[in-house]
Amino acid sequence: MHKVPYWRLSGFYFFYFATLGGFLPYWSLYLKECHFSAAEIGELTAFMVGTKVLAPNIWGWIADHTGKSLRVIRIASFFATILFSGFMYRQSFEWFAFVTVSFSFFWNAALPQFEAATLHHLKDQTHRYSQIRLWGSIGFIVTVLSVGYLLDLYNIKLLPYLIVSLLASIWLISLLTPEISTVKANRAAVKIWQIVKQPEIIAFLLVYMLLQAAHGPYYVFFSIYLKQYGYSSSMIGLLWSLGAGAEIIVFLVMRRLLKFISLRRFLLVSALTSVLRWLMIAWYADNLWVLLAAQVLHAATFGTAHVTAIHLVQSYFGKHHQGKGQALYSSFSFGLGGVLGGLYSGYAWDVYGGQWVYSFAAFLSFLAYIIAGIWVGKGKAFCHQ
Numbered sequence: 591m592h593k594v595p596y597w598r599l600s601g602f603y604f605f606y607f608a609t610l611g612g613f614l615p616y617w618s619l620y621l622k623e624c625h626f627s628a629a630e631i632g633e634l635t636a637f638m639v640g641t642k643v644l645a646p647n648i649w650g651w652i653a654d655h656t657g658k659s660l661r662v663i664r665i666a667s668f669f670a671t672i673l674f675s676g677f678m679y680r681q682s683f684e685w686f687a688f689v690t691v692s693f694s695f696f697w698n699a700a701l702p703q704f705e706a707a708t709l710h711h712l713k714d715q716t717h718r719y720s721q722i723r724l725w726g727s728i729g730f731i732v733t734v735l736s737v738g739y740l741l742d743l744y745n746i747k748l749l750p751y752l753i754v755s756l757l758a759s760i761w762l763i764s765l766l767t768p769e770i771s772t773v774k775a776n777r778a779a780v781k782i783w784q785i786v787k788q789p790e791i792i793a794f795l796l797v798y799m800l801l802q803a804a805h806g807p808y809y810v811f812f813s814i815y816l817k818q819y820g821y822s823s824s825m826i827g828l829l830w831s832l833g834a835g836a837e838i839i840v841f842l843v844m845r846r847l848l849k850f851i852s853l854r855r856f857l858l859v860s861a862l863t864s865v866l867r868w869l870m871i872a873w874y875a876d877n878l879w880v881l882l883a884a885q886v887l888h889a890a891t892f893g894t895a896h897v898t899a900i901h902l903v904q905s906y907f908g909k910h911h912q913g914k915g916q917a918l919y920s921s922f923s924f925g926l927g928g929v930l931g932g933l934y935s936g937y938a939w940d941v942y943g944g945q946w947v948y949s950f951a952a953f954l955s956f957l958a959y960i961i962a963g964i965w966v967g968k969g970k971a972f973c974h975q
Contacts, residue, residue, distance in 0.1 A: 604729035616813060622814060649662050662703050667757070673692045705916045724842060798958075803931040868951040903915045
């Protein structure tokens with residue numbers, strides 16, 4: 591059995607999601623402090639996730655044709671760090687939009703390629719993926735709680751400096767992670783279009799696009815929503831970290847659960863749980879206990895859904911197209927789904943209010959459940975793992 595660089599792989603996930611822990615809960619509050627409107631905040635978020643539609647596929651093609659995923663990750667992480675510092679230079683909407691697109695083009699390249707690199711490192715030990723990925727959730731929790739505490743003590747203008755330091759940590763850990771020669775795409779391999787055009791895979795991508803679009807108001811406006819109900823930055827950080835903590839439990843037990851529960855069932859449960867979660871947040875945000883329960887459900891709405899997707903992409907796209915497959919999943923879910931989620935929540939927030947925006951998110955999750963139930967999971971890829 592070959593040796594897996596467990597701690598270096600885990601370290602990348604730790605710092606990558608630690609950066610998200612500094613960014614996701616608090617960036618919208620920072621943008622609000624910079625006097626951007628709800629629509630502008632939604633647009634800036636859409637710009638950021640919109641690059642996930644294109645960027646991961648470009649970087650995925652490069653990685654698959656060079657067989658050097660880690661080199662792509664190192665380059666992308668370096669330029670993401672440099673470009674993000676541009677947020678400290680000026681605070682006009684046009685400048686923020688430019689920096690957002692530039693930074694996120696490189697930022698969005700790293701994770702899909704690292705997912706592919708991790709699976710290549712694991713080889714026949716893919717069941718260990720969840721044990722490595724859980725360190726990302728730990729990093730998220732550490733940063734969310736730390737940054738929430740700091741922002742209660744100091745001005746939120748400190749936030750960009752904290753995020754730059756975290757981005758630099760991602761680049762440094764990528765330098766320590768060993769490169770692995772992956773299988774280069776070649777003419778003898780099955781063409782990726784032959785894979786993508788299959789009805790089950792089209793439905794799979796559509797389901798994850800809808801699930802991520804449903805997460806839009808959560809990622810963009812959850813902190814602002816909680817501020818409206820009088821929650822402190824520390825409490826907001828605690829609620830965010832509770833969701834990540836629930837993920838950790840999933841990652842710890844997923845290996846065993848996959849022996850007894852099919853990926854299809856995991857996907858259906860995740861979609862149905864999403865409906866419940868967004869309705870709880872929509873109509874009971876003033877009840878802390880309901881919010882706590884809703885955050886625990888993040889284990890299903892994101893945790894099991896994501897692990898299921900990673901296993902499916904590996905099964906669907908094989909060795910020759912793994913980088914492009916991970917990029918395609920990222921593009922449709924976090925990219926296109928994220929754009930739609932940022933736009934509809936941003937434009938509807940001031941008009942209809944948070945309750946109806948989260949209710950619409952529940953509707954999108956229900957659509958995902960219907961599509962998954964009818965079209966996804968009939969093939970051999972959904973056999974018990």
